Amino acid sequence: MTEESSTDKQLVERVQRGDKRAFDLLVLKYQHRIVGLVGRYLRDQDEVQDVTQEAFIKAYRALPRFRGDSAFYTWLYRIAINTAKNHLVSRSRRPPDTDVDVDFADGAYQESLSDMVNPENSLATDQLEAVVYKAIDDLAEDLKVAVTLREFEGLSYEEIADVMECPVGTVRSRIFRAREAIEKKIAGIEKG
Amino acid sequence: MTEHLKQSISALLDDEASEIEVHRLLREFGDDGDLKLSWVRYQQIRAVSQGYHHLSETQHLSLHESISNAIHEEQSHEVAPSQRPGWQRQASGFAVAASLVVAVLVGVNLNQPNSASVPGLAGAKTSTAIDVQRVSTSDEAFGPVSDTAFSEDELELHELDEVKQQQLREYLMRHDRMSRLNNNARTVNYQPKSGN
Numbered sequence: 001m002t003e004e005s006s007t008d009k010q011l012v013e014r015v016q017r018g019d020k021r022a023f024d025l026l027v028l029k030y031q032h033r034i035v036g037l038v039g040r041y042l043r044d045q046d047e048v049q050d051v052t053q054e055a056f057i058k059a060y061r062a063l064p065r066f067r068g069d070s071a072f073y074t075w076l077y078r079i080a081i082n083t084a085k086n087h088l089v090s091r092s093r094r095p096p097d098t099d100v101d102v103d104f105a106d107g108a109y110q111e112s113l114s115d116m117v118n119p120e121n122s123l124a125t126d127q128l129e130a131v132v133y134k135a136i137d138d139l140a141e142d143l144k145v146a147v148t149l150r151e152f153e154g155l156s157y158e159e160i161a162d163v164m165e166c167p168v169g170t171v172r173s174r175i176f177r178a179r180e181a182i183e184k185k186i187a188g189i190e191k192g
Numbered sequence: 193m194t195e196h197l198k199q200s201i202s203a204l205l206d207d208e209a210s211e212i213e214v215h216r217l218l219r220e221f222g223d224d225g226d227l228k229l230s231w232v233r234y235q236q237i238r239a240v241s242q243g244y245h246h247l248s249e250t251q252h253l254s255l256h257e258s259i260s261n262a263i264h265e266e267q268s269h270e271v272a273p274s275q276r277p278g279w280q281r282q283a284s285g286f287a288v289a290a291s292l293v294v295a296v297l298v299g300v301n302l303n304q305p306n307s308a309s310v311p312g313l314a315g316a317k318t319s320t321a322i323d324v325q326r327v328s329t330s331d332e333a334f335g336p337v338s339d340t341a342f343s344e345d346e347l348e349l350h351e352l353d354e355v356k357q358q359q360l361r362e363y364l365m366r367h368d369r370m371s372r373l374n375n376n377a378r379t380v381n382y383q384p385k386s387g388n
Contacts, residue, residue: 005207006207007214008207015269017269020264022218024221024260024263025204025214025217027256027263028228028232029204031256031259032235032239032247032252035244036239036244045247049247049258053255053258053259056259056263057259057262129240132236132240132241133240151241156206156208157208172199173199176199176202176203179234179237183230186249
């Protein structure tokens with residue numbers, strides 16, 4: 001992600017005009033990433049959640065001063081990193097020696113995940129991964145290609161449309177149907 | 193929860209949702225627990241694909257609720273709409289309606305000698321000139337508003353062709369949606385020229 005998303009821009013402007021629901025959408029959009037990012041610094045799950053919450057609250061309070069000089073998510077990541085580091089300092093633990101680069105932090109970091117999850121969570125994580133990968137594998141070819149290009153390769157709808165030689169609307173529909181199919185498979189995990 | 197809404201959140205996840213979809217989601221999202229659950233699961237699919245999965249679905253929902261509750265206890269950044277000065281409320285609605293006025297005028301052929309009534313508008317010629325006021329607004333999202341005044345001689349309305357009619361219909365629907373979303377907005381005031 002290197003460009004400011006127009007959706008983010010819309011939502012940020014709404015929040016700055018007083019619409020808190022718009023911030024709810026921003027939280028949901030970035031919550032997973034921020035949890036993962038904070039998890040690079042903290043091992044305890046409760047702490048990760050607390051610090052994530054604190055980071056979002058700080059971001060909300062600071063939003064009137066956000067001028068859009070950087071992308072929203074970049075700005076949010078900086079807040080999250082600083083909040084996590086401050087938390088470590090306040091608990092008299094050393095933060096990491098080097099700052100975590102935003103772009104690097106956005107990438108895969110499975111090694112750190114295995115450090116911080118407890119055995120129960122590890123099992124749940126493995127189970128979820130297995131279900132998701134199997135579900136993707138079971139998809140019809142056109143849905144599989146569309147969702148793979150989107151989720152694993154990060155291509156835009158327009159780029160995927162070029163690759164698959166179909167309209168953007170078709171790409172959008174295929175990705176949605178793929179997610180629906182995968183969602184059905186993972187729906188039972190929590191209850192299981 | 194409609195499939196249409198779920199498709200919108202799928203698109204929003206990819207930054208491919210339209211402005212109208214974002215408006216609709218903002219309206220429906222808070223009341224629909226199933227929609228939120230679908231969103232969390234779509235995010236989990238992404239998190240697994242990109243290797244940053246960490247919390248469970250329940251934990252994410254619970255976390256989001258905590259953050260949401262905390263945010264809603266915070267002070268709003270802007271004053272409430274009802275407390276805004278009247279000109280600001282009008283400015284918001286005016287900017288939206290200004291686009292509608294422009295759309296109507298696009299369909300007006302000022303140079304054609306033959307005139308016919310425009311569907312939905314009474315009379316072939318208007319006897320009232322429209323004087324659109326400039327209203328300053330700091331809302332950058334709507335862009336600048338320009339002064340425009342049309343005399344009786346300039347305004348001669350003609351029937352729109354099919355394409356322009358469709359464009360006008362789309363503008364009207366969009367304006368209607370946006371007006372309904374902004375309860376305090378008013379459409380532009382048409383002021384007759386003095387002497388009419």
